[in-house]
Every structure is written in structure tokens, then in C-alpha cells.
Amino acid sequence: MNVGINEYLYLSAVLFAIGFFGVLLRKNTLVIYMCLELMLVASTVALVAFSHFNRTMDGNVFVFFILTVAAAEVAVGLAIIVALFRRRQTIQVEELNALKN
């Protein structure tokens, strides 16, 4: 059986789903962040597969931009987490309820 575009899309969907359930189920902010990265990577797999099988360049260039934006996002997000930890001494999401009530 030849690997076509569908197999890559299945893999992308599975990766995205794993990341999504990680975001839903984990309580540690750092792990939630890793799962967000996983979801971004899953979308890049789909884009590169589309680009390869359609023989166009645009998907690859989009992935290029996604990589850049993800790097910026990680830097800012981790700085926010560190600032949060400095204030609250915890990064567990269930204890970060300052906006409740």
C-alpha cells in the first residue's frame, strides 16, 4: 500500500487530538504549553503533506512562518509562566483562580 496524502492527514489529526486532550486533561501549565506546541506541529505536518502532494510551495512557506511565530510564542509564554510563578508560587491551573468570584 502506497502512503498517500490521507495517511499524513490521519497522523496530523491524531497528533492534534493528542495535544488537544493534553490541554484538556493536564493541570500543569508547562505541560499544557507543550501540548499546545504539539498541536501546532500537527498542523505543520498537514501543511507540508499538502504542499508535497500538490507540488506547490505555499504550504512549506506557511510552515516556515508557523515555526517563527511558535518560537516567539514560546518565549513570551514561558516568560509569563515564570512571572506567574514568581507571584503565586504555583503553576497548577486549579490554583490559579484569582479571577473567580
Place this chain on the structure above:
Amino acid sequence: MSPDIFFYLFSALTAGSALAVVLCKNTVASALSLLVSLVGVAALFILLDAFLLAALMVFVYAGAVVALFLFIVMLIDTYGGVRKPFKKATIVASGLGLALLVTGLATLAQRGSIATPEFAGTTAPLVPVGASLRAYGEQLFTTYLLPVQIVGFLLLIAMLGVIVLSKKFEGLEDVK
């Protein structure tokens, strides 16, 4: 040997270590599983002839991002203490989400599959479009020139934001 077996090998590696990211209790183990997963994705990019993206994936993600994660894990205490059990609503919602996902994937597998585009009339050997650096350069400096500049500006803003966020401000009201 066909590259198909490599696809299955690397996709199993990627999905398995992605599962390990979610399931590991230890944050460091999660970060290292993320590293393995990203390397697997880079290998898949090589199978898709996107060599530059594979190299960038290893450099940017595996090199910088995971190292940053590990650094933050070292800085702060990620040990959560006693963890509360999940609420009933969370369990119901995630079960529902899983059911929806399985239904969607099963539907896609059963009736709708995207046909791999056929390029009739191209008898020439298949030229991988993402393999050449020249193609990236041409695209980035003609069609995507404005996004490149915006992304550069975004990186600058991110750098400034990180500096501001990690600076200690004296006399600020503490939110408790």
C-alpha cells in the same frame, strides 16, 4: 526498500512519544518525549522532501524550544503536590470529545478520502518542490515579502515583551 515503512516507523514514533508527553507525570520526561516527537516530525518532513523545514524543526524546536522548556522546569517547582481528582464535568466532556473525534475519523476513513493529486502529462521525473533552497528564497522575497517583515517585527516585539515580563518592578501591588 520502500519509504512507506519509514513513514509507519516515524509516525508510530511521533504519535507514541506525543502520547508520552501527555501521560508522563514527570515534567522533564514530558519535555524529553516532546523532543523525540519533534525529531520524528522532522524525519517525516524529510520523507516529504522538505529538507530545509526538517533542519529548521530540529534547530528551532528541538534545539531552542525544548531547551527553553527544560530550563524553565529547572527554574520553577513543577511538583504539584496532592492532585485533585477530575471533576465529573471534565470526564463527561473529554469522553464526549473523544467520541466525536473517533466518529469524525471513522467517517473520514470510511467514505471520504482525499485523492492524491495526479499530474497527468508530466512524464518528467518527479521534482520535489520543497527540496530546493532557491524555491524558498524566491517565495519569501517576492510573494511573501510583507509577511516576512511582519514576522520579523513580531520577533522584535516578542523579545521586548520577554524583557518587560521578566523585569522586576518595584512597588507594584501584588495580586493575591
